[in-house]
Amino acid sequence: MTQRAPLSTLSADDLAAYRSARADDYAALQARGLKLDLTRGKPSSEQLDLSDRLLSLPTTTTDRAGTDVRNYGGLEGLLELREIFADLLGVETAQVLCQGNSSLTLMHQVVTDLLLWGAPGVDRPWKDEEVVKFVCPVPGYDRHFSMLADFGIEMVTVPMHEDGPDVDAVAALVADDPSVKGLWIVPTYANPSGSVCSQEVAARLMAMPTAAPDFRVFWDNAYAVHHLTDAEVKSADAFSLAAASGHPDRPIMFASTSKITYAGAGVAVVALSEANKAWFLRHLGMASIGPDKVNQLRHAEFFGDADGVRAHMRKHREIIAPKFAAVDAALTAELEGLDVAEWTRPTGGYFVNLDVLDGTASRVVELAKAAGIALTPAGASFPHGRDPRDRNIRLAPTFPSLGEVETAMAGVATCVALAAAESLSG
Amino acid sequence: MTQRAPLSTLSADDLAAYRSARADDYAALQARGLKLDLTRGKPSSEQLDLSDRLLSLPTTTTDRAGTDVRNYGGLEGLLELREIFADLLGVETAQVLCQGNSSLTLMHQVVTDLLLWGAPGVDRPWKDEEVVKFVCPVPGYDRHFSMLADFGIEMVTVPMHEDGPDVDAVAALVADDPSVKGLWIVPTYANPSGSVCSQEVAARLMAMPTAAPDFRVFWDNAYAVHHLTDAEVKSADAFSLAAASGHPDRPIMFASTSKITYAGAGVAVVALSEANKAWFLRHLGMASIGPDKVNQLRHAEFFGDADGVRAHMRKHREIIAPKFAAVDAALTAELEGLDVAEWTRPTGGYFVNLDVLDGTASRVVELAKAAGIALTPAGASFPHGRDPRDRNIRLAPTFPSLGEVETAMAGVATCVALAAAESLSG
Numbered sequence: 001m002t003q004r005a006p007l008s009t010l011s012a013d014d015l016a017a018y019r020s021a022r023a024d025d026y027a028a029l030q031a032r033g034l035k036l037d038l039t040r041g042k043p044s045s046e047q048l049d050l051s052d053r054l055l056s057l058p059t060t061t062t063d064r065a066g067t068d069v070r071n072y073g074g075l076e077g078l079l080e081l082r083e084i085f086a087d088l089l090g091v092e093t094a095q096v097l098c099q100g101n102s103s104l105t106l107m108h109q110v111v112t113d114l115l116l117w118g119a120p121g122v123d124r125p126w127k128d129e130e131v132v133k134f135v136c137p138v139p140g141y142d143r144h145f146s147m148l149a150d151f152g153i154e155m156v157t158v159p160m161h162e163d164g165p166d167v168d169a170v171a172a173l174v175a176d177d178p179s180v181k182g183l184w185i186v187p188t189y190a191n192p193s194g195s196v197c198s199q200e201v202a203a204r205l206m207a208m209p210t211a212a213p214d215f216r217v218f219w220d221n222a223y224a225v226h227h228l229t230d231a232e233v234k235s236a237d238a239f240s241l242a243a244a245s246g247h248p249d250r251p252i253m254f255a256s257t258s259k260i261t262y263a264g265a266g267v268a269v270v271a272l273s274e275a276n277k278a279w280f281l282r283h284l285g286m287a288s289i290g291p292d293k294v295n296q297l298r299h300a301e302f303f304g305d306a307d308g309v310r311a312h313m314r315k316h317r318e319i320i321a322p323k324f325a326a327v328d329a330a331l332t333a334e335l336e337g338l339d340v341a342e343w344t345r346p347t348g349g350y351f352v353n354l355d356v357l358d359g360t361a362s363r364v365v366e367l368a369k370a371a372g373i374a375l376t377p378a379g380a381s382f383p384h385g386r387d388p389r390d391r392n393i394r395l396a397p398t399f400p401s402l403g404e405v406e407t408a409m410a411g412v413a414t415c416v417a418l419a420a421a422e423s424l425s426g
Numbered sequence: 427m428t429q430r431a432p433l434s435t436l437s438a439d440d441l442a443a444y445r446s447a448r449a450d451d452y453a454a455l456q457a458r459g460l461k462l463d464l465t466r467g468k469p470s471s472e473q474l475d476l477s478d479r480l481l482s483l484p485t486t487t488t489d490r491a492g493t494d495v496r497n498y499g500g501l502e503g504l505l506e507l508r509e510i511f512a513d514l515l516g517v518e519t520a521q522v523l524c525q526g527n528s529s530l531t532l533m534h535q536v537v538t539d540l541l542l543w544g545a546p547g548v549d550r551p552w553k554d555e556e557v558v559k560f561v562c563p564v565p566g567y568d569r570h571f572s573m574l575a576d577f578g579i580e581m582v583t584v585p586m587h588e589d590g591p592d593v594d595a596v597a598a599l600v601a602d603d604p605s606v607k608g609l610w611i612v613p614t615y616a617n618p619s620g621s622v623c624s625q626e627v628a629a630r631l632m633a634m635p636t637a638a639p640d641f642r643v644f645w646d647n648a649y650a651v652h653h654l655t656d657a658e659v660k661s662a663d664a665f666s667l668a669a670a671s672g673h674p675d676r677p678i679m680f681a682s683t684s685k686i687t688y689a690g691a692g693v694a695v696v697a698l699s700e701a702n703k704a705w706f707l708r709h710l711g712m713a714s715i716g717p718d719k720v721n722q723l724r725h726a727e728f729f730g731d732a733d734g735v736r737a738h739m740r741k742h743r744e745i746i747a748p749k750f751a752a753v754d755a756a757l758t759a760e761l762e763g764l765d766v767a768e769w770t771r772p773t774g775g776y777f778v779n780l781d782v783l784d785g786t787a788s789r790v791v792e793l794a795k796a797a798g799i800a801l802t803p804a805g806a807s808f809p810h811g812r813d814p815r816d817r818n819i820r821l822a823p824t825f826p827s828l829g830e831v832e833t834a835m836a837g838v839a840t841c842v843a844l845a846a847a848e849s850l851s852g
Contacts, residue, residue, distance in 0.1 A: 040498070048487075048496040054720075056482050061474075070474040070688040072466070100526050101718045108713035112538055116553070116577070127542070127553050143712075150712045151542070262496040265720035286569075286576045287534035292527045294481075294691035295721065 004337030007420055019421035025414045026367065034372035036408040041191070041350035042399040043263055043316075050315050051261040051302065058297040069293035075285055077267075078296035085269045087306035088225055089255060091239055095271045097280070099291045103256040103268040104143055107218060110252055110270070111151055113283045114181070119214035120249070120279035126181060126214075135173050135183040137165035139353060139381030139392050141191040141220070144184045148383070155383035156180070160190060164197030164205075171208040178211040182218060188235045189223035192353045192381050192394040194346025202236030207245035217242075219253040223349040225313045226259060228321050231347055232310075239273070248273045257299060259316075259350065260309060267291075267299050323397040323405045327352050330406060334413030340420035343395075352395040353381075354412075360419040361390045367415035373408050430763035433846055445847035451840045452793065460798035462834040467617070467776035468825040469689055469742075476741050477687040477728065484723040495719035501711055503693075504722035511695045513732035514651055515681060517665055521697045523706070525717045529682040529694040530569055533644060536678055536696070537577055539709045540607070545640035546675065546705035552607060552640075560608040561599050563591035565779060565807030565818050567617040567646070570610045574809070581809035582606070586616060590623030590631075597634040604637040608644060614661045615649035615775025618807050618820040622774075628662030633671035643668075645679040649775040651739045652685060654747050657773055658736075665699070674699045683725060685776065686735060686742075693717075693725050749823040752831045753778045760839030766846035769821075778821040779807075780838075786845040787816045793841035799834050 010018060061070050064080050076082065077098025086093040099106055115132075118125040126132045132153045136145060137160040148155055158169040165185060174180045183205065187197035197205075205217060219238050227233070238251040251273075257266030272280055303309050328345050331354070335341045343354045356364055361378035368375050376394045379387035395412070397405045436444060487496050490506050502508065503524025512519040525532055541558075544551040552558045558579045562571060563586040574581055584595040591611060600606045609631065613623035623631075631643060645664050653659070664677040677699075683692030698706055729735050754771050757780070761767045770779045782790055787804035794801050802820045805813035821838070823831045 042498055045494060045497075048494065051496075052487070055484065055487070058481065061478070061481070068471060068474065070477075070691060071471075072468055072684070072689045074690075102714050104715065105713045112542070115542065116538070143715075147712045150709060258498070262720060263498045264500075264716050265496060265718045283576060286573045287531045288528050289530065289569075290690050292691045292718070292721070294688060295718070 006337070006339035007424055008339060015421060015424060019418070019425055022414060022418040022421055026371065026418050029371045029411045029414055032372075034407065034411065036372060036400060036404050037374040038396050038400065038405075038408055038412070039374050039376045040399065041259070041396045043259055044319065044399050044401070046319050047316055047398070048262060050312065054261060054298055054302055057301045058294065059301065060297070061294075063293065063297055069297045072289045074290045074293050075281060075288065077291050078293050078300060080300040081267065081296045084300065084303055084306050084309065085255065085271075088309055089221060089253060089269070089271055090235065090237055091253065091271045095239070095273070095277065097270050097272070097277070098296050099268050099270065101264055101266055101268060102258070103220065103222065103254040103270070104147075106254055106268050106270045107144075107220065108147060109284070110218070110280065111147070113280065114214070114216070115151065117283060119216070120275045122214040124214075129179060131179045133177070133180045135165075135170050135180060136383055137185060138383070139192050139394070140184065141186060142380045142385075144218075144220070145383045157383060160193050160195055162195050164195060164201035167201050167204045167208075170205065174208060174210040174212070174215060176211050180210070181212050181214060182216045184218045184220065186220045186222055187238070188221055188233060189226055189346060189349025191222070191349065192351035194344045194349050194351065194353065196233050196348075197236050199236045202238055203241045203245070206238060206242040206247055206250055215250060217251045219251045221253055221255045222259070224255055225309060226316070226350065227313065227348045228317055228324055229347045233348065239271070249276050252276060260312065261299060261302065265295070267296055320398050322402055323400075324352065326402060326405045327395055327397050327409050330409030330413050334410070334417055338417065338420070341416050350396060350398055352397065354393040354395055354416075355391045356393060356416050357420040357423055358389045358391045360416075360423050361387060361393050363419040363422065364393060364412070364415045367419060368412055371411055371415070373411050375412065432763070432765035433850055434765060441847060441851060445844070445851055448840060448844040448847055452797065452844050455797045455837045455840055458798075460833065460837065462798060462826060462830050463800040464822050464826065464834055464838070465800050465802045466825065467685070467822045469685055470745065470825050470827070472745050473742055473824070474688060476738065480687060480724055480728055483727045484720065485727065486723070487720075489719065489723055495723045498715045500716045500719050501707060501714065503717050504719050504726060506726040507693065507722045510726065510729055510732050510735065511681065511697075514735055515647060515679060515695070515697055516661065516663055517679065517697045521665070521699070521703065523696050523698070523703070524722050525694050525696065527690055527692060527694060528684070529646065529648065529680040529696070530573075532680055532694050532696045533570075533646065534573060535710070536644070536706065537573070537579075539706065540640070540642070541577065543709060545642070546701045548640040550640075555605060557605045559603070559606045560610060561591075561596050561606060562610055562809055564809070565618050565820070566610065567612055568806045568811075570644075570646070571809045583809060586619050586621055588621050590621060590627035593627050593630045593634075596631065600634060600636040600638070600641060602637050606636070607638050607640060608642045610644045610646065612646045612648055613664070614647055614659060615652055615772060617648070617775065618777035618779045620770045620772025620775050620777065620779065622659050623662050625662045628664055629667045629671070632664060632668040632673055632676055641676060643677045645677045647679055647681045648685070650681055651735060652742070652776065653739065653774045654743055654750055655773045659774065665697070675702050678702060686738065687725060687728065691721070693722055746824050748828055749826075749831045750778065752828060753821055753823050753835050756832060756835030756839050760836070760843055764843065764846070767842050776822060776824055778823065780819040780821055780842075781817045782819060782842050783846045783849055784815045784817045786842075786849050787813060787819050789845040789848065790819060790838070790841045793845060794838055797837055797841070799837050801838065
């Protein structure tokens with residue numbers, strides 16, 4: 001690798017030459033007629049194949065207690081699967097409910113219940129408030145934001161750091177404004193930054209005084225066991241921290257097997273304090289007689305135990321870690337030293353966060369699209385899709401093949417460089 | 427069978443003798459130490475066994491269009507299964523969405539959406555109304571009523587007749603009161619009366635003027651294909667009738683495979699008008715990336731086509747029709763001619779509706795319980811569990827074995843007779 005000078009330090013002539021060379025690269029890229037997609041965090045077929053034993057499970061139709069899983073009932077979910085998730089999430093089995101195929105659905109249900117009925121012990125429905133606000137660390141998960149927007153909940157952003165949300169900013173927002181009712185966080189290998197919320201940040205989030213008595217932290221631990229390196233981080237212990245600081249009902253934890261077994265045909269999990277659990281079940285019981293216990297038994301048999309999940313996740317890692325390495329390699333090859341982009345090298349999760357030169361993210365996505373490379377829309381990781389600096393791009397390298405990731409990312413790097421050169425040429 | 431005189435016509439001495447004989451019967455019943463349960467409409471193990479081929483399905487992981495069902499997406503559900511349900515429900519495939527494991531959940535979602543966002547074209551959320559009322563034909567399905575109660579929706583009852591709800595009563599309630607927003611109906615083999623809503627009644631329900639522009643009929647066709655005789659009735663064509671009378675968005679139809687394949691591990695279905703569908707999907711898309719398509723493909727393979735479902739339902743009928751006959755036989759043997767009870771002989775569905783002497787239903791349930799026979803609580807088929815005449819009991823004979831049904835129902839008949847004798851002895 002030759003040592004490169006930051007693009008902004010180039011003379012006008014050198015910049016023009018650089019831009020011209022990148023334009024040639026881009027023309028060549030377009031000429032290839034690619035059709036590649038890095039938009040969504042989906043497992044690849046090869047990953048899905050790892051779970052195909054599910055297709056001939058369960059081998060029995062009764063759970064450990066002897067209950068026929070083919071019939072109604074069991075609102076809390078299958079005990080043996082709840083135990084596995086309790087182990088993986090570091091919570092008590094009694095706190096864990098196993099439900100349908102989507103943790104997003106569970107989050108939607110919890111917000112709905114808060115809107116319609118209010119939190120336990122408060123019982124003033126959020127729908128009766130003039131305004132309800134959530135603190136949203138950015139960049140964050142687009143589906144969290146679109147859900148809040150649909151609910152008419154205002155989003156106030158704070159920066160996401162390497163150790164979690166900017167906790168000073170969060171604490172300041174929640175301290176005096178009782179309309180700030182919630183915070184959404186992906187604590188481990190955050191979408192898209194890959195950040196891991198430290199025990200210290202988690203402790204402050206759980207302990208900080210809030211003006212709202214019914215303040216809730218939506219702890220979306222979607223990637224708790226989705227490690228990309230041997231350093232398998234342990235998620236911060238939200239419940240213990242919350243209980244220790246006198247706010248046992250503050251965190252509500254979510255997870256699922258969507259990126260463990262099959263995406264959309266797995267099992268979703270919510271973990272709650274005793275009061276939140278009773279409250280959630282009371283309303284859930286109006287909408288459901290029980291979850292799909294056959295699918296839960298299918299999963300319990302497939303995993304065996306929590307270590308079975310951990311072993312299974314290492315097989316995922318073998319498939320996807322090289323794709324993340326390819327992203328880094330392609331960006332490094334094209335952009336290192338130019339000072340026009342920063343990107344993460346996540347140790348888990350499903351995304352790479354790419355920050356390009358301010359004001360060029362939309363242009364990069366547009367260039368990539370015109371070259372047959374679909375990227376997540378610029379700004380997707382911000383509320384209402386609006387990135388105030390227009391610099392953030394979420395890369396999702398798991399679904400395409402390794403070769404496709406290499407090709408696509410070389411192309412993306414070209415687009416980033418070209419857009420930067422255009423911008424600096426002003 | 428000796429010809430019996432109505433119990434109310436007996437002399438005081440004869441009534442005392444009758445009561446004493448029934449008290450002896452009851453003592454003998456208690457002495458048997460039974461432990462039987464007629465409370466809930468659950469399929470029996472033998473019925474569930476009919477679907478055990480599901481456990482090794484699907485045999486492929488792609489749908490007809492070649493999409494990998496193991497991955498995210500497909501919010502509307504698997505096309506081949508939507509086609510099967512469109513055929514069974516007599517609607518267009520485009521109207522049908524296949525979702526999770528519970529139609530109750532889908533009903534809950536629709537009411538939630540109406541509360542939070544309002545109906546399409548109206549867009550005044552029901553939560554902003556002073557009061558929201560539903561018309562509830564009684565006796566009806568307890569879970570409909572408990573859901574409405576939890577939502578804070580007021581319930582106004584109308585009688586359920588053999589051909590559906592008392593449509594004059596309904597029409598009068600909805601004509602002038604814009605707070606009457608909905609009607610819940612099980613149109614075919616109603617829970618618990620077994621009534622089948624006629625085409626004429628359905629036509630009036632769909633055509634009647636309503637003060638509320640966003641009036642909705644929750645058409646819970648849970649038992650559309652659950653015939654108990656060769657007379658396989660065709661459900662009234664709600665959508666055509668609604669469209670023909672200029673109210674295309676009035677009906678929303680629900681169904682599921684809960685009592686076709688596995689209860690709780692099946693697939694639920696909602697059918698909607700074009701406007702309702704777009705509206706429902708818009709909010710559903712905030713809560714879900716798609717349903718469990720693997721389970722949907724499992725079901726599509728299992729059924730093959732709509733005729734496959736119909737053939738499968740005849741196997742259910744072979745198992746459960748004798749149980750319904752046993753209910754009738756036991757009640758007839760003990761109670762015929764006494765004029766203290768009326769009961770249905772349903773031609774489909776899951777329940778027998780037993781009306782006992784006014785004021786004695788609670789006593790019957792209490793007596794049965796003390797003899798080890800669990801019945802659905804008296805009043806369960808009425809809003810808030812309050813039967814103003816205390817006469818209605820819902821019998822659910824599918825889950826116990828035939829022998830258990832015979833034993834339990836002989837006991838129930840004894841309790842009905844004893845309670846009536848007690849009451850008439852005043």
